[in-house]
Amino acid sequence: xxxxxxxxxxxxTTWPAFMRGAWQTILLAGTSIALGFVVALxxxxxxxxxxxxxxxxxxxxxEVIRNTPLLVQIFIVYFGLPSLGLRLSAETAAVxxxxxxxxxxxxxxxxAGIESIAKGQIxxxxxxxxxxxxxxxxxxxxxxxxxxxxxxxxxFVLLMLSSSITSQISxxxxxxxxxxxxxxxxxxxxxxxxxxxxYLALSVLxxxxxxxxxxxxxxxxxxxxx
Amino acid sequence: xxxxxxxxTRPRNEAVPGAEPIIVVDNVSxxxxxxxxLHGVSLTIERGTMVAIVxxxxxxxxxxxxxxxxxxxxxxxxxxxxxxxVSMGDRPSVKRLRTDVxxxxxxxxxxxxxxxxxxxxxxxxxxxxxxRAEAEAIAQKVLAMVGLADKAEAYPEQxxxxxxxxxxxxRSLALSPKVLLFDEVTSALDPELTGEVLKVMEDLARxxxxxxxxxxxxxxxxxxxxxxxxxxxGKVWEAGPPAEIFADxxxxxxxxxxxxxx
Numbered sequence: 001x002x003x004x005x006x007x008x009x010x011x012x013t014t015w016p017a018f019m020r021g022a023w024q025t026i027l028l029a030g031t032s033i034a035l036g037f038v039v040a041l042x043x044x045x046x047x048x049x050x051x052x053x054x055x056x057x058x059x060x061x062x063e064v065i066r067n068t069p070l071l072v073q074i075f076i077v078y079f080g081l082p083s084l085g086l087r088l089s090a091e092t093a094a095v096x097x098x099x100x101x102x103x104x105x106x107x108x109x110x111x112a113g114i115e116s117i118a119k120g121q122i123x124x125x126x127x128x129x130x131x132x133x134x135x136x137x138x139x140x141x142x143x144x145x146x147x148x149x150x151x152x153x154x155x156f157v158l159l160m161l162s163s164s165i166t167s168q169i170s171x172x173x174x175x176x177x178x179x180x181x182x183x184x185x186x187x188x189x190x191x192x193x194x195x196x197x198x199y200l201a202l203s204v205l206x207x208x209x210x211x212x213x214x215x216x217x218x219x220x221x222x223x224x225x226x
Numbered sequence: 227x228x229x230x231x232x233x234x235t236r237p238r239n240e241a242v243p244g245a246e247p248i249i250v251v252d253n254v255s256x257x258x259x260x261x262x263x264l265h266g267v268s269l270t271i272e273r274g275t276m277v278a279i280v281x282x283x284x285x286x287x288x289x290x291x292x293x294x295x296x297x298x299x300x301x302x303x304x305x306x307x308x309x310x311x312v313s314m315g316d317r318p319s320v321k322r323l324r325t326d327v328x329x330x331x332x333x334x335x336x337x338x339x340x341x342x343x344x345x346x347x348x349x350x351x352x353x354x355x356x357x358r359a360e361a362e363a364i365a366q367k368v369l370a371m372v373g374l375a376d377k378a379e380a381y382p383e384q385x386x387x388x389x390x391x392x393x394x395x396x397r398s399l400a401l402s403p404k405v406l407l408f409d410e411v412t413s414a415l416d417p418e419l420t421g422e423v424l425k426v427m428e429d430l431a432r433x434x435x436x437x438x439x440x441x442x443x444x445x446x447x448x449x450x451x452x453x454x455x456x457x458x459x460g461k462v463w464e465a466g467p468p469a470e471i472f473a474d475x476x477x478x479x480x481x482x483x484x485x486x487x488x
Binding site: 118120121123124125126127128129130131134138139142143146218220223224 | 295297321324325327328329331333335336337338339340341348349352353354381383384394397398401
């Protein structure tokens with residue numbers, strides 16, 4: 001039987017690098033989530049809108065993204081776009097790819113929320129004299145996002161975990177830092193166990209923050225639980 | 227209770243029947259695709275009266291009510307509400323219509339993500355641009371009218387069906403409509419909850435609110451309506467004061483409807 005003795009002593013010198021990696025992942029994922037939400041919202045609105053052409057285009061975007069690997073999408077942005085003269089830093093390319101990716105998944109989630117709003121709600125709002133825009137904002141969009149917020153949160157946590165793939169283009173984030181440490185210490189097992197633990201902690205952190213945002217944004221959720 | 231202050235309508239006893247038509251439906255037809263639902267319906271509703279529209283399912287009564295509030299586009303004829311010609315395509319006219327007419331639905335259609343108070347103040351602040359404080363004062367007043375002053379901070383899912391429907395009525399009342407349309411507002415309620423909603427409607431009627439209701443509550447219509455309209459096959463089959471309609475139906479269809487329904 002192979003015996004393996006764990007040795008975590010390298011942590012004494014490398015822990016700042018892990019922390020830096022974690023912080024970079026927070027920044028990368030946080031930016032991508034914020035921008036991805038906006039893209040998802042806009043796409044969901046267009047897709048459930050009246051224009052067949054616009055809705056079709058968004059539909060095509062969503063299907064292409066959902067049916068191709070994230071890694072390939074990242075490669076296209078990072079290695080492909082320079083052929084068109086658009087040279088991006090690894091981090092910028094990573095954010096763009098993650099935003100495009102999460103925008104597609106998120107828009108389907110939000111669209112489900114929009115379509116769950118009963119027609120009677122809209123008629124009641126019409127009868128109260130609200131115009132189309134007011135109805136869309138107060139009666140459709142806000143409750144739609146409130147309804148799908150848990151699903152959206154899970155999608156965002158998934159995005160944070162997926163951001164580890166961007167280490168493949170050497171974007172600065174946790175997994176990339178771990179790869180570096182691993183190549184210097186040769187303690188692969190320990191390094192990736194630690195990385196896994198840090199990702200776990202980050203997941204908890206993201207869930208807590210997203211939950212808190214939901215508590216603030218959707219008063220009913222908070223009030224009805226108590 | 228003072229509906230008058232909130233609604234601007236005149237007390238019932240001042241209304242002069244026959245003198246002031248508030249809704250005039252003239253030869254209206256309406257089809258959904260190949261299915262014609264209304265066949266040349268004509269009806270005049272006077273200010274300060276309660277008109278009950280009765281009939282079987284599919285007789286076109288709810289469609290007629292929805293046409294009066296531009297929720298459905300009519301295919302022929304005209305509808306005038308408060309001197310305004312109803313047309314879904316004419317935005318300013320629809321906007322005027324919405325300020326004159328309130329509507330209450332069978333499924334309440336309260337906004338689930340908003341408190342009772344906000345359900346009522348939403349249109350006051352967003353549409354009428356009233357201040358929050360002013361809107362809330364109006365909301366408290368109409369909530370008191372329907373006996374739910376203590377429910378302002380509740381959410382719709384915390385209400386019983388009867389309470390939800392009373393909030394829906396209060397929400398319409400807050401905008402001081404000249405006419406209230408009720409589309410089978412008690413059909414989803416248990417008999418005991420129906421009573422509390424009908425009580426509110428009765429109070430409104432006594433205060434002189436012009437009301438048009440599509441209903442299956444025959445006893446209520448008989449007791450309180452000024453005019454009962456029996457619709458059959460998309461037409462106004464018979465109309466008149468409840469005493470006449472219920473005691474002396476002229477057509478076999480109405481006779482059959484009354485005997486089966488009661």
